[in-house]
Amino acid sequence: MTSSLFFNLTTGAYFVAMVVFILYIAAKSDQVGFAATVIGWLGFAANTVAIGLRWREAYAMGFQQAPLSNLYESVVFFAWSILLVYLLFDLKYKQRAVGAFVMPFAFAGMIWAQWGLDDTIAPLVPALQSNWLTYHVITCFIGYAAFAVACGVSIMYLIKVGKEEAAGNNPIGGVLGMFPSTKILDDINYKAIMVGFPMLTLGIITGAAWANYAWGTYWSWDPKETWSLIVWFIYAAFLHARFTRGWVGRRAAWLSIFGFAATIFCYLGVNLVLSGLHSYGGG
């Protein structure tokens, strides 16, 4: 039983769950929605086991390190985090259709990791040998995952709201009838950012603490740090705009999508496009 077997199962499950969620919206059958959720849970379990096995494999090779050490491992952990946040929101809100808009992120991550990234287990260079690395990566990625969920429901919001306005007071049927109401979508958007924002804050702080341990400067305006701050500014603007300027609904949805785009740039773009100290660049 190797981790790569379970990573394959994970990718497969996320793909099937994604398709079944779409079927659910088309077929409007609660059983189908339930099946999609169960497949999502199974994929999440496989993802968990895979990460655990990979951890053990690294130890067996003599490397005392958590499986969060390179781009491949971070992407599969990102997929795991997305599922974690999504499934918790599903338990609370029970809005099955949301799965169709969140699973694609997790599936895209897994398929990219498996087809495009180097999965060799390499030991950590001294600068990365720190428990702070683990805390830093976990908090950042749970934050990113919450933003992914927020982005998914924002896309649903924008698809639905136009139709809803056109339909006036008549309930809208068809495929969009399976979407949660725009009010709920807007609420989930806000709640997800409410989870993501403190997590990102913790991620930035643990990163700063780590830099301070390793180099004696908690902040050096390295591109990665700066981008995480940019993302943080955007979501802080989101929270404040919502509070007083009444930026709810459409504008909040756009801001959330925009924030997630900046998040992805912070995570991948900075390393692939800009240069920096962080290790996830280049694979």
Add this chain to the structure above:
Amino acid sequence: MSQPQTFSDRVWDFFCSLKLAIVTLIILALTSIIGTVIEQNKPPQHYLQNYGMSESTYQLLDTLQFFDMYRSWWFLGLMGLFAVNLICCSIKRFPGIWKIVSQPRLVADDGLFRTFSNRDELLIAGSVESVRDKLTGLLGARFAAPTVTEQDGKIHLFAQKGKYARLGVYVTHASILIIFIGAMIGNVFGYKAYVNIVEGSSIDKVWPRAGQEPIDIGFEVRCDNFEVEFYEGGRPKLFSSDLVVLEGGQEVLKKTIIVNDPLTYKGLTFYQSSYGPAGDPTFRFRVTARDSGETVEVNARQGQRVALPGGGSFVVNRFAQNYDNFGPAVQMQTTGADGRQGNPFIVLQNFADFDVRRGGAYSFSLLESDQRYYTGLQVAKDPGVWVVWLGCFLMVFGSLTAFFWSHRRLWAVIEPLDKGVGVKIGGSAHRNQPAFTLFFDELKKDVHETLKS
């Protein structure tokens, strides 16, 4: 009603406004991008060559301080504006919030009741006192012990939970200012420096990153040993330096530092950051002459010619700490008594008798090799760092409080009516209303049961 605004009112309102906060946040986000696209603090040639920039573009961007933007007047000015905005906004809003926390409104009039989306009215048979006692008991058990006020022949109950949740936002906002203060303390009273210490030697000065003059640190730091380890395959595994702190020649502190585990003494922290060879490596060889069988032990230094008995000589050209995973090795060359130079060959320290097989006039065993290293240390003095950590803690604590904790309040009025006792109950939460509504609906049922029994 509204008075015409004076100029100073308008300035004040501008600095208090949330619109300003949002605009500043967005401008900060957008301008921060510049420094991630243009590398910071490089020499002018770097920009002219690598960015295909003309001289005049360079001049312009330099004037705008784009090459050191995070310390530029305009970026720091934006941060300052942001801080002023935050302070003004808090000064304006805090007294109102503090009043809610410290002097709760104990009596709800009809006007307040009308604002509640969660409310209920019922008519009970019995006495005002018994209703009061039952309701007080119920609220105490299910929510929080109420304060009872009698006024105008009516009894008012007020109960609340989580009143300090109101302060979460202010803690978060204050934390930002605390972090700014910590950063300023570090900038004014601290410095970043570096120092290289050759193994076996000590230093009492460090070189600041900004400025030329070394800083006297008031004690000595000695490096007894530097160690580097590699993984198979050559990736570095560990850098470590054995450091000793000396005061007036006395050892006061010893620590082996590695990356991610620095040494701190008297407010100065020493971080493992780089290393390099210090001077040429030295060796000790045992040399056997093939013809005479004579054996001598000699010391050598890389690049220095060493004479051998019988008129020959040798020189070590290069040294490797780990040659092809066979351990330490030298590449060397001999010169015969006749002056003819031989071909370079390799001697491995871990294989003492190996060189005999080469069949040269002399065979060499490498007994000892010693490459001295210097360890490169970052040195930081930052008395503000604890203030920054305090700010960070408060930020997380404050924002979690602001998001996930709510101030919930319940009011009740009990009054004698013609047909019995009238009870009105209502309440609100300052956030997460859906959860409060669920709670309130449950409570309503309990109130009915308790009071009707």
